[in-house]
Amino acid sequence: MELEKLLEKLSNAHGISGYENNVKQIMEDEIRPYVDETRTDKMGNLIATKKGDGPTVMLAAHMDEIGLMVQYIDDKGFLHFVMIGGWFDQTLHSQRVIVHGSNAQLTGVIGSKPPHVMKEEDRNKPVKAEDMFIDIGAKDKEDAMKMGVDVGTAISMDRDFATLANGLVTCKAFDNRAGVAMLIDAMKQISETKVNATIYAVGTVQEEVGLKGARTSAFGLNPDVAIAVDVTFPGDHPGISKNDSALEMGKGAVITVVDASGRGLIADKNVVKWLKETAEENDIPYQLNVGCGGTTDATAIHLTREGIPSSTISVPTRYIHSPVEVLSLEDLRSCADLIAKAVQNIDKYF
Template structure:
């Protein structure tokens, strides 16, 4: 198993919904410590790892949170009602096995549904909405759930472990964006950059790019890169007109996302990343998308504006428990980030 595979498995299998990322940050701290000079956790929970050097200072932002659920209340029969944290398609959740992160420790549960044997024809035609779903953790009543430490605010995540597919492809939960975290750590290992580097594991990206906004304001870097996943158009159910990207074809450089409501990357930043990729013979894909955005949008608009770009890995079925990506793509993304850290001074000259 390569180090990238090992790290991706470790982080994908970890659990941390938006606002409850602490256990994931603990793992990242252990992995990133050998490659930086200092590590701290800021007020919002962002992990800020600093490698001291020269200007221009470069921030790498990789959000660590995953979409999940949060307990709203436990009913008198012990069933958990919940709200979603982050963007889910309702039917993705139905009949999933979950982990309820109770005060007493992990408790397994399932998002149950009515068996088809007792469904009426109208039931079969009507999708089950999240508002009507519940978690069955085996509790006999509300009191048993309370005794386990399950209460309003208890986080819930999908119970899924990383698995290998054919070739270099893997599937798992939370590859959005633990893959971006792996890219960030691996780039730090490889780069010979003399710049000051802020490697930031940002929090609460899935619910409003919150950690990126506060950490960028605090650090005030000269230039920034967000790492994330993005949507390829290379499988049934999606067409090239929806996405021209393909898994296995290398890192993705964002030109614009969310039809410009997100980031519109400046020509200077696009040139920096594209020319660096060309110099080091790293095949890349350029992305112009109509929906979805990343931490880069919040960073770019911080203070008087920050030079910001995005490097992503094409990942199928995002915001589901069965996301799929290519290990070779993750490796190439890390390589591009490592080399971009070294070439940044050519493009972003600063006065000391």
């Protein structure tokens, strides 16, 4: 499938942390022709294996998106929720959502106390998520429960894939359906050549709530080297400076040297060398990232067992952890190509 269409299909799917099955099914269907076997481990990670001689490499793309969950239903049928993953409260207000009831998917809207009845000092303060609620049109609590809503019902954003100018696209959940799309495309490229390595292409679960799937799958696989495939924020729009991020959209794939000022990942030097030299040899545009915030599955993977040499390949993405994330299709292609080319020459480095 064309990379853009694959990204659209994955991003329009719903799968908050712990509820990734819809995304996993798409990933498994799309990647199966390019691997020898697929399986799901006890944690829910999808592990697609392409067997070969030589080193073992783990390519990890998390399947989950941040979302919400019903905490309780009040007597009037309004849903009160908790945030699953790292939301900035103000991005939630007045959004339309999908409530994944047991009977059907329900449309809801996030509301709060109207500003018309707020005190002056309250109107000048941002509304907190704890003061918001979801309206699904229920008459009362019993009506909401008849619709299939209960405590623990998952909620995701109601946003569809759309095209902007100059090769940019927007949707919810590019973090990290972009990584999943890049991984599938890379495996398609890899399947067309002989590779001296065994490849574990892993769709991990629950990254947004603690890198959980990466930790358990890496422990089970114990690869020789690993690359996390994800998104990262650029510093090329208003409100952010190059001191926050020197990355730019349209400048190619991002290779992580350090993230979270070293509190997350300090990438293995040989892995960085491998990725840089591969990009240069194949004329793939790339950027190096020394980041001050945010981590990826590589943080958990590289600390597994006695340590697994790791880095991350990311696509620069604006407005991460919002329903309107934006990326460049050219950068997406650069990332997919870099993953594929790196795996094809892995035996020269490991």
